[in-house]
Amino acid sequence: MDFAIQTENLGRIYKLRSTKKQETRTLEALKDVNLQVNPGEVFGLLGPNGAGKTTLIKILTTLLAPTNGYARVSGFDVLKDPEQVRRRINMVSGGESSGYGLLTVRENLWMFAQFYGIPSKVANERIKTLLERVGLVDRMNTKSSELSTGLRQKMNIVRGFLTDPDVLFLDEPTLGLDVGASREVRTFIRQWVENDPSRTLLLTTHYMVEADELCDRVAIINKGQVLACDTPAQLKHRLQKDVIFKLDVSPLNGMDLHELEDLRGVNNLTRTQLEGGTRLQLLLEDDSILGAVVNKLTSHNVQIQNLEKREPTLEDVFVDLVGRSMEEVESGSNAH
Amino acid sequence: MQNARTFTPSADKSAILWRSFRTATWLGWQIESNWADPFLFAVYSFVKPLASAGILVIMYSVITGGAFDEPIFPYIYLGNAFYIYVGAVMNGVSWAVIDDREHYKTLKYMYVAPITVPGYLLGRGVARMLIGTISVAITVLFGVIFLNLPLSITTINWPLFFVTLIIGVIMLALLGLILAGITLMIANHVWFLGEAVAGALYVFSGAIFPLEVLPAWIRPVGFVMPITYWLELIRRALVGNIAAAFPTLAQLSDLQLLGILSGMTLVFGIGALVIFRWCENWARERGMIDMVSNY
Numbered sequence A: 001m002d003f004a005i006q007t008e009n010l011g012r013i014y015k016l017r018s019t020k021k022q023e024t025r026t027l028e029a030l031k032d033v034n035l036q037v038n039p040g041e042v043f044g045l046l047g048p049n050g051a052g053k054t055t056l057i058k059i060l061t062t063l064l065a066p067t068n069g070y071a072r073v074s075g076f077d078v079l080k081d082p083e084q085v086r087r088r089i090n091m092v093s094g095g096e097s098s099g100y101g102l103l104t105v106r107e108n109l110w111m112f113a114q115f116y117g118i119p120s121k122v123a124n125e126r127i128k129t130l131l132e133r134v135g136l137v138d139r140m141n142t143k144s145s146e147l148s149t150g151l152r153q154k155m156n157i158v159r160g161f162l163t164d165p166d167v168l169f170l171d172e173p174t175l176g177l178d179v180g181a182s183r184e185v186r187t188f189i190r191q192w193v194e195n196d197p198s199r200t201l202l203l204t205t206h207y208m209v210e211a212d213e214l215c216d217r218v219a220i221i222n223k224g225q226v227l228a229c230d231t232p233a234q235l236k237h238r239l240q241k242d243v244i245f246k247l248d249v250s251p252l253n254g255m256d257l258h259e260l261e262d263l264r265g266v267n268n269l270t271r272t273q274l275e276g277g278t279r280l281q282l283l284l285e286d287d288s289i290l291g292a293v294v295n296k297l298t299s300h301n302v303q304i305q306n307l308e309k310r311e312p313t314l315e316d317v318f319v320d321l322v323g324r325s326m327e328e329v330e331s332g333s334n335a336h
Numbered sequence B: 001m002q003n004a005r006t007f008t009p010s011a012d013k014s015a016i017l018w019r020s021f022r023t024a025t026w027l028g029w030q031i032e033s034n035w036a037d038p039f040l041f042a043v044y045s046f047v048k049p050l051a052s053a054g055i056l057v058i059m060y061s062v063i064t065g066g067a068f069d070e071p072i073f074p075y076i077y078l079g080n081a082f083y084i085y086v087g088a089v090m091n092g093v094s095w096a097v098i099d100d101r102e103h104y105k106t107l108k109y110m111y112v113a114p115i116t117v118p119g120y121l122l123g124r125g126v127a128r129m130l131i132g133t134i135s136v137a138i139t140v141l142f143g144v145i146f147l148n149l150p151l152s153i154t155t156i157n158w159p160l161f162f163v164t165l166i167i168g169v170i171m172l173a174l175l176g177l178i179l180a181g182i183t184l185m186i187a188n189h190v191w192f193l194g195e196a197v198a199g200a201l202y203v204f205s206g207a208i209f210p211l212e213v214l215p216a217w218i219r220p221v222g223f224v225m226p227i228t229y230w231l232e233l234i235r236r237a238l239v240g241n242i243a244a245a246f247p248t249l250a251q252l253s254d255l256q257l258l259g260i261l262s263g264m265t266l267v268f269g270i271g272a273l274v275i276f277r278w279c280e281n282w283a284r285e286r287g288m289i290d291m292v293s294n295y
Helices: A053-060 A082-087 A105-115 A118-133 A149-162 A181-193 A209-215 A233-236 A289-299 A314-322 A326-331 B015-032 B037-064 B071-103 B107-112 B115-147 B158-185 B190-204 B215-222 B226-239 B256-283
Strands: A005-014 A025-037 A044-048 A067-072 A089-093 A165-173 A200-205 A216-221 A225-230 A245-248 A266-274 A277-284 A303-309
Touching: A005 A053, A025 A053, A025 A216, A025 A225, A044 A053, A044 A209, A053 A277, A082 B158, A089 A149, A089 A225, A105 A118, A105 A149, A105 A165, A105 B015, A118 A149, A118 B256, A149 A181, A181 A200, A181 B256, A200 A209, A200 A216, A200 A277, A209 A225, A209 A314, A209 B115, A216 A314, A216 B115, A216 B256, A225 A233, A225 A314, A233 A314, A245 A289, A266 A314, A277 A289, A289 A303, A314 A326, B015 B071, B015 B115, B037 B071, B037 B115, B071 B107, B071 B115, B071 B190, B071 B226, B071 B256, B107 B115, B115 B256, B158 B190, B190 B215, B226 B256
Parallel strands: A044 A200, A044 A216, A089 A165, A165 A200
Antiparallel strands: A005 A025, A005 A067, A216 A225, A245 A277, A245 A303, A266 A277
């Protein structure tokens, strides 16, 4: 069977030099990525900013050449047969204000439909239907420069779906959208796939909920490497043997958190600063370890304000694989 | 793999080329003609070329003591007027790369779409070519009405004029494609590239003075440029007797000149496509296709 997307030992190295006088540095954005995405799958790439997700999408959409390895989309090599690949794909990037602002929403979409060779009548019908579904039909004749960021992003999402591609690449599609708009976009994406099970969608995101809610399978990627790839349920199942506690505590009074990490049975610990306190997330081998943790905290006069035991999430899977939360990776923090 | 799509883009190369060109022409016209202020549009299309011609006329008048009856005046005036096409067509094609990549941030979506990028860029240049045509017509008309430019509808060789004009526009568009390829490879400073190239060619193409004025060692630059032959043919078609007064290409017949221009256009055309493809691959290898520098 042909995979919708297939990569083998795919790598990409960027050469970086700010000025001519500077020595060239290299950045390995992708390292030997091996993926197989089946037709009809919603496949998620989950990772922090700079993990290599966008680089991978750029290679798969023929915008960027890989340094090593190969990639196929719909059975065609992205380097050798880019024209064949482009006939079968589309892409939407989030968090940007692309589009011709002087054209109306309908004109922007109609124009892209023309580039894909969709007859005008079909395109106009499809545009109306899709705009209705994302709640943008009343702004059809508004210049896109007059749209808010969220509405413009919805227009771009419609542009991606308009051509009804075999494989659709969505790069952070809900970035910059408010909660309500993000939910609408996710519902729309889900419906699109359910309407035709042969459609394939590759989605990059650093929102755990989005990956969990939308994706049939998820690859967790960090520093250009795929660390794990499975269904969200299977990924979380890896942590079933562990228990996860969320503790909101008073200020730590200078307490070194390594004291907690060094306790036997504490598999991982992440910290988030709260107003007037700290949130600790602990991955423990079993419930009995919690007593030792509480004792250690109280010995430093740290008060526990809230304690919650919860089910593992993809965030926990990420922490388990990388050793740090995604937020910490993005902020460049090394220590807890 | 099963394909349940309601529509699959055609794989026919000529259909792809046509729809890329046609839709890009529509887009280009929407962008170029969609001026919020019609006054600005008028300034850009009419006043700017007239002002540019006016400066040249004043300089000529000062240097020659107002010798507007000399053949050199229509030589300079027409060369300068038609040189507007060089900037308009060449920059029109290459500017689309900057505009889409930096301003509209849509270049990556064009590259992901099943289009012929050279066809798309050439289409984007059409609008500027049309606006350039308006500027050229107004400048020439101004010369005829106010400066006694010796131009008569009855003496113009219209077939030669239109054939030359069409070949010239194609040739300039293909040169613009080379510029577009170079633009793809450069993130910074590209804003000035088009004007810099047009400015450099201005000196060597016989636009404002015959090539004999240049030092002998630098004249070959003009002879290998198709723009030189194009401007000569335009002058011959419009004011044949004036063109004959200058020896640069006098030994060549109109047909020979047309042959040279067509041959050079063909060579430059093939070269432009090869160079553009090479530049595109270079840009793809280095991740430049969608690079936004905000420079």
